[in-house]
Amino acid sequence: MFSSIRSSSGPLREFLEFQQFGRKSELDEVLGVPRIANEFWTSKQRAAHSLHEVSYRACFKPQLPRFFIERFTNPGDWVFDPYMGRGTSLLEAAFLGRVPVGCDINPLSQALLAPRLAPPTMAEIEQRLSEVAWERKVELPEDLLVFYHPTTLQHLCGLRKHLQRGGLDHIDRWIQMVALTRLAGHSAGFFSVYTLPPNQAVSLESQRRINEKRKQVPPPRDVVQIILRKSRSLLLDLNNDERERLHAQAGQARLFTASSEQPLAIPSQKLALVVTSPPFLDVVDYALDNWLRCWFLGLNPGQVTPTVTRREGEWQNHITNVLCNCYRMLRPEGVVAFEVGEVRKASLELERLVVPAARTAGFEPMCVLINQQKFTKTANCWGVANGAKGTNTNRIVVLRRPG
Ligand SMILES: C[S@@+](CC[C@H](N)C(=O)[O-])C[C@H]1O[C@@H](n2cnc3c(N)ncnc32)[C@H](O)[C@@H]1O
Structure with a gap:
């Protein structure tokens, strides 16, 4: 042979x-x-x-x-x-x-890829972020306070609501994609307190244990600045x-x-x-x-099989x-x-x-x-x-x- x-x-x-x-x-x-x-x-x-x-x-x-x-x-x-x-x-x-x-x-897969096939400019991203009603009255999912400072969670929920209004264009989808990648991680570049790397979200219970062990409480994070910083780094070579x-x-x-x-x-x-x-x-x-x-x-993880x-x-x-x-x-x-x-x-x-x-x-x-x-x-x-x-x-x- x-x-x-x-x-x-x-x-x-x-x-x-x-x-x-x-x-x-x-x-x-x-x-x-x-x-x-x-x-x-x-x-x-x-x-x-x-x-x-x-x-x-x-x-x-x-x-x-x-x-x-x-x-x-x-x-x-x-x-x-x-x-x-x-x-x-x-x-x-x-x-x-x-x-x-x-x-x-x-479904996460499309949400991560499609916006990167049609990247907006930094100016478009900044403009759109300035239009979000960050302080909008929404019910906060209190369980998530193990990851987020209350103000950060409020801003995330405001953004989430904004993105759930339907009829999203390529700028909204970009912001959604970047926010998805910043939800949880191990540095100040993420919205959350210290946790596992961003692609391995831990359960609420495990996060509680991490917080206890590290004696940490979630610090406030600037959602807009984090999204802008990650956008800049993604678009760096383009x-x-x-x-x-x-x-x-x-x-x-x-x-x-x-x-x-x-x-x-x-x-x-x-x-x-x-x-x-x-x-x-x-x-x-x-x-x-x-x-x-x-x-x-806004997806049920149980439906993803x-x-x-x-x-x-x-x-x-x-x-x-x-x-x-x-x-x-x-x-x-x-x-x-x-x-x-x-x-x-x-x-x-x-x-x-x-x-x-x-x-x-x-x-x-x-x-x-x-x-x-x-x-x-x-x-x-x-x-x-x-x-x-x-x-x-x-x-x-x-x-x-x-x-
Ligand atoms: C090894 S990962 C692929 C990673 C990809 N090469 C990349 O660079 O991101 C396998 C993927 O298969 C998907 N998957 C699992 N079962 C599937 C199925 N029955 N049909 C389509 N996709 C499936 C998972 O959601 C996961 O995204």
């Missing part, structure tokens, strides 16, 4: 001969599919565009989707992410002039060309709030590339993590269904880059579940690409446990829809 791969042409050959840092690719195989490891891209902290800097559990670094978008698509092509999360793939696709198409079961390109893509974008197992209103054979990362079995509880953000959006299963068979069935949908929408020769992590202390390589699912859906698995970075602590890309929790390397199952 290895000699035929070495004499192949196209992307496989490119991956095998990849030499970014003078390091040769390593090769083995899984379920008859070549598995190729190298440092294909380097995801340095904060090295990507500032507009990506919105926290979300288990999001990937923008360098990952960019690697595949640049190789497998052209400007104007449609790029799909069936588990879009904060929208990393799709924002990167829009920056590169591709049409963003996405789906996530969590130039006029990029702004225009994003606005053009925003007009064409198709974003869905649904399970990706459902058929979506996307024409058959329209997509050039699917680049995505599913929930990894039971590693992250997205509903629990997002309850405070759901409150701000992400796929979180401990059973490998159920997970594999789910992936098969999603890949069947992707197959219908993808054009012949179109590619899927399906990122799976290492779970259960690296004892389960999820590509072993994805490859059979992909074959059932009609795809031809091209390879499993393993991106290893020098500074990651892992040295075990073939799955030898190292005792570390969570995902250490990026493992991407690359599939092709036959022509």
Whole structure:
């Protein structure tokens, strides 16, 4: 098998001969599919565009989707992410002039992505913030006083009410998105008293315990200034060309709030590339993590039911269904880059579940690409446990829809 791969042409050959840092690719195989490891891209902290800097559990670094978008698509092509999360793939696709198409079961996902596809100017944001009735009479949810000073909570509720009036434009949506990212965190850049990082809201009870342990009471925070500061930092890298390109893509974008197992209103054979990362079995509880953000959006977190299963068979069935949908929408020769992590202390390589699912859906698995970075602590890309929790390397199952 290895000699035929070495004499192949196209992307496989490119991956095998990849030499970014003078390091040769390593090769083995899984379920008859070549598995190729190298440092294909380097995801340095904060090295990507500032507009990506919105926290979300288990999001990937923008360098990952960019690697595949640049190789497998052209400007104007449609790029799909069936588990879009904060929208990393799709924002990167829009920056590169591709049409963003996405789906996530969590409504939060659209609220985080859509405003960043149509960013307003700082002047527009300032003007709109000056129009909010911050002191409006609203019933305060007293439970939330474990996170917020009473004045901060009043202002947050005033803003929430303002945003619930309907008919929001891109400026309101931007303010809503920024406020969502500032609700709770571990520094004075957030509305809350010290708590866990913003993408992992703790329960009220846990926050009470944190407050007791740290002997802290929520200090007043300036909601307007915090929103302006975060807006400035998100917009820091954005130039006029990029702004225009994003606005053009925003007009064409198709974003869905649904399970990706459902058929979506996307024409058959329209997509050039699917680049995505599913929930990894039971590693992250997205509903629990997002309850405070759901409150701000006026959503019931109980209605958000992400796929979180401990059973490998159920997970594999789910992936098969999603890949069947992707197959219908993808054009012949179109590619899927399906990122799976290492779970259960690296004892389960999820590509072993994805490859059979992909074959059932009609795809031809091209390879499993393993991106290893020098500074990651892992040295075990073939799955030898190292005792570390969570995902250490990026493992991407690359599939092709036959022509
Ligand atoms: C690993 S995260 C994706 C993160 C994304 N790549 C990013 O950079 O933000 C998985 C996402 O799958 C979503 N999800 C879970 N079950 C789903 C389903 N059945 N259909 C669509 N999305 C689902 C979760 O809400 C979560 O946002």
